[in-house]
Amino acid sequence: MxxxxxxxxxxxxxxxxxxxxxxxxxxxxxxxxxxxxxxxxxARPMTPLMGPILDSDFRRAFQSPNVIIQRSGIQEGMKVVEIGCGSGAFTTYVARAIGPKGTTFAVDIQQKMLKQLEAKLKKRENRDIENVKIYNHSAYHLPFEDESMDLVFFVSVLQQIPDINKALSESRRVLKTGGTLAVTETLWDPYYPICATTIKQGIAAGFSLSKLDGNFWHYTARFKK
Ligand SMILES: C[S@@+](CC[C@H](N)C(=O)[O-])C[C@H]1O[C@@H](n2cnc3c(N)ncnc32)[C@H](O)[C@@H]1O
Known part of the structure; x- marks a missing residue:
């Protein structure tokens, strides 16, 4: 009993x-x-003063990088664009997941965020990572060829971009046919949208939804070009 x-x-x-x-x-x-x-x-975008909080183990206890990688469909050997990489909370995890045959193109509009990522990559524990390329660019104008990338992903970024359709259309341009767009959102983010909003935005930019993973407070919507 x-x-x-x-x-x-x-x-x-x-x-x-x-x-x-x-x-x-x-x-x-x-x-x-x-x-x-x-x-x-x-003001948007988020202040770089938040960089250390974004890139903290406390945050990753709630938003596991491995869960995001798995839900996004990131795999070994891929050419992956991380838009709005910020201080690099997930960049090193993605770089290791795709391995030496893959490349992570880390893009952010704020140089001060990218400086934090650069400093992180220089740390002794990350010296093995050689497949991250950093770009101080806007999501509206990516410095990549048409149809050159396997996967583009956003974590807690998309809703901070004023013209979401423009950013997603640019992501679509650089993706190979059949390539993946993955959008991860969490309720912790002040700009969090419910998944129906994200799905609507992806479809409006010409993608088709291929998978929705997670729960109300932390989800990843995966789309196909
Ligand atoms: C909330 S932070 C998230 C950073 C990172 N993805 C993470 O989860 O830790 C949003 C980031 O998106 C960047 N961002 C905002 N608008 C952008 C744009 N139009 N193009 C590229 N990056 C942008 C900001 O500079 C900021 O670093």
């Missing part, structure tokens, strides 16, 4: 209590972050 009660309590905790707490904390964080950014009128 005690064992049955124990299993019932454990089951309840795992299936209901823990997800409810994660959701509640995410929602509170989202509302607080929204207050600080939108209501106080802080």
């Amino acid at each position: 005690i064992l049955i009660k124990f299993i019932a309590v454990l089951g309840f905790s795992v299936l209901v209590f823990v997800p409810a707490v994660v959701f509640a904390v995410s929602l509170i964080f989202h509302i607080t972050a929204k207050l600080f950014t939108r209501v106080l009128g802080l």
Whole structure:
């Protein structure tokens, strides 16, 4: 009898209590972050002062790089464009996942964010990484040839770009036919959109939805060109 009660309590905790707490904390964080950014009128793009927080193990405990890599469909040998790479919270993980035969093209509009990524790549623990190329460019004008990339991905970036359709159309231009666009969003981000919004934006830019992974508070929408 005690064992049955124990299993019932454990089951309840795992299936209901823990997800409810994660959701509640995410929602509170989202509302607080929204207050600080939108209501106080802080300008987009996100200030580079946030770089160390974005690139922190605390953040990655909630947004696992491996989960994002797997949901995005990033694979060994790929040519991958990371748009709005920021301080590089996920860049080194992607670089290792695609291996020496692949290349990560890390793009950001803010030089001060890219300086943080450069400093990260120079650290002793990242000296093995030689397949990251850094570009100080806008998502509107990517310095890549038509149909040259296997995959383009955005993590918590797309909604910060004023003309989303223009950015996605430019991503589409550089993707090979059959290439992948992956958009990851989390409720922690003050600009978080529900997945229906992301799907609508992808389709409006000429992509077709191939997979939707994750949950309400952290999802990846994968599209095909
Ligand atoms: C919230 S941060 C996310 C950074 C990173 N993806 C992460 O998850 O840690 C958004 C980043 O997108 C960049 N960004 C905003 N608008 C952009 C644009 N039009 N083109 C390229 N990057 C842009 C910002 O400079 C900023 O570094």
